[in-house]
Amino acid sequence: MIRFLFKGLLRDRSRSLLPILVVTAGVTLTVFLHCYITGVLGEMIEFSAKYTSGHVKVMTRAYAENKNQLPNDLALIEVNDLISNLQKDYPTIEFVQRINFGGLLDAPDEYGETKKQGIVGGIAVDLISENSKEIDRLNIRNSLVKGRIPEKPNEVLISDEFANKLEVDLGETVTLITSTMYGGMSIQNFVVAGTIEFGVQIMDRSGMIADISGIQNAMDMHDACGELLGFLDMANYDDITALNVENTFNEKYTDLNDEFSPVMTRLKNDSIMSGYFDYVDSFVGIIVTIFILAMSIVLWNTGLIGGLRRYGEIGVRLAIGEEKGHIYRSMIYEALLIGIVGSILGTLVGLGFSYWLQEVGINVGDIMKSSKMMMPNVFRANITTPAYYIGLIPGLFSITLGTMLSGIGIYKRKTAQLFKELET
Template sequence: MLQFILKGILRDKQRSVLPIVVVGLGVMLTTFFYGYLKGVISGMLSSNAKLGSGHLKVMTREYAELEAQSPNDLAILDVPGVLQKLRTFAPDITWVPRTRFGGLLDIPDKNGDTRAQGPVIGIGLDLLSPGSTEVPRMDLKKVTVEGRIPQKPGELLISRDLAKNLHASLGETVTLISSTAGGSMAIHNFVVVGFTHFGMGPLDRNLILADLSDVQYALNMENASGEILGFMDSGYFDRDAAEAEITRFKQTELSSLLVMHSLADSQGIGDYLDMVDVYVWMDLGGMILLMTVVLWNSALMAGLRRYGEIGIRLAMGESKGELLRWLLYEAAVIGLIGATLGACAGMGINYYLQEVGIDISEMMKGSTVIMPPVLRARVLPEGFFVGFLPGLCAIVLGTALAGIGIYKRNTASLFKELEV
């Protein structure tokens, strides 16, 4: 049967070309849209996780209530002990301490007086420990556009834009003015060894990065850190897995003093993900409806063109049900060809955008949202079927709707209709 249908499709191209093109285009657009949207969302989540919240975040209860203020007087104490317990609790997650802080960066002149001064947002993270995962995770070797990353205590990275505004230069000693965990003034000198450029407006304006031990010393936070972040081994945020870890964490002794949040709990990201999921399903539903209507119309036109053929087959004794099943088989084969071509084309476009991406760094200069400077699609196995199955179903459904007309043919008048 399949061989017979394929011969008919190849010999009568008017019967198959338009449906294959319609199904192929619809499936290609659906597959591309799904992969592109998933890639953009994954990139946004990855940027927010690496630079802010992690996939999971552990804090004290009091710190969590005032998280936006980074209240380091409410930081986690005995960080080495807590880290050991967390690594035992979830060994497949990488746990790292970080401390966020704010302050002023003072640039002195040759006499030691203030030459320039500006507000900064700082992150203290493990840069110097052997085997630290923070340098590759933050991609510091790539984003450090001038100078180098810190290699010894007392060294500092500042954003290139901040350096230009403050007229800071490499090798210069600068002073951080902030507040300690106890509330007193903190003054600490650093040597600028590198300028960073993340391509993200909020980070490129006033970000500084220092080793966690230097920040702990400067802010009087020995063995303490504001947050402990967890990163999943896959590198991608899995919302269901994160919620499962939070549920397990609530049953441990650590939950009496600490709380665990997921990336979805920060800055309304969870609501945004829910909205995106709804948007994806609406797009799929709309695409199926659109393809069904177009293919229904195509099947009706084909039915008019094949009106005589269908009449002859009915007159020769072929049942209406058998004829409709045959048309559905034919539509399924045509849909299979079109959906396969469209899904492969969509996956090919997504692969290109996954490797090359779309540079939006110029658009992000004034943005307040943390987004990757290059938007990339993702090639996902389910992306193939997200486009393939709706395309196949649409042509079968369209043919079935058009095939209802077969049952309206009056068998008794067939020979009169076929008179020449």
């Protein structure tokens, strides 16, 4: 009997192939959307991590309390020793020095007099060490508009818009007027090696990227930096690992009686990012739930229609002497079979697309040129564990539930009514 029914299922494409294709398509979309949203939002978090917060960030306790003011007078000192110790304690985490600074950038004329000047906000990173990953991490190479990446400590990149405003060209000198770590005045000349487009309005208006050694020299911050950013050895931020690192670090290095002792915060604790994390979690949850619900309704409907259009066949089977329960169960087994096959196929296809998008990504650099948001140029999907089972919700449960509901009609309707529907 099972073989007989299975034969009928295989032959009737409107009962097998079509629902399987619908389930496969629904599950593919669900899995793909889940991976894509998770990936895109994860990329945005990662982008912010690369620029400002790292996966973990080490500062002095005093700096941390006033970090919005970027107080370099409260910077970490003896940083090289600290990094050596951290490399022993956390060999899989890469720690890099960062200094965020502000000041006045002066563009002199041929007589050395001020031609133009403007307020500058800059970031100092390791641009010239052989093993530095900062250029790739900050996507500097792709953001260059003119010139080249600095090769000497006294070379800088400034935003293209800022360069035009100051009327400075490549190879010309600009003067950074700022304060030293100890509160003194600092006036330091830098050569413009290139111009850059950040893609973020505030940074494009007055942004500057300098080599860390050049800024340390200018701000009298030898063996000191404002922040140490730590990057976990994984493609995407993992809060559990970061929390563990944060706890062990603070237990070992933080002294509550010393405001200059180092303290570590993780990405999720960052004042800007904490809200964003909650937003991302809710956003992914809401979008994926809405989509799963929509797909569930579609697939439920498929199950329902599939059941309803078989009332005639059910009438014949009842007339011949098959029991209602047997017919009902056979319909559910069919739906389960279709749901399983469709879910497996859909998950495989969805994961395939997601894997491709994870590896290749979609370059939105050109489209997002005018964006005011700080976001990466390439959006990638991210295959996470839920992607392997999330498709089962619409794929398996919905179509089975739809079939079960439509099958209730077998019990609710009198046999003679089903029998009558043979004639329609």
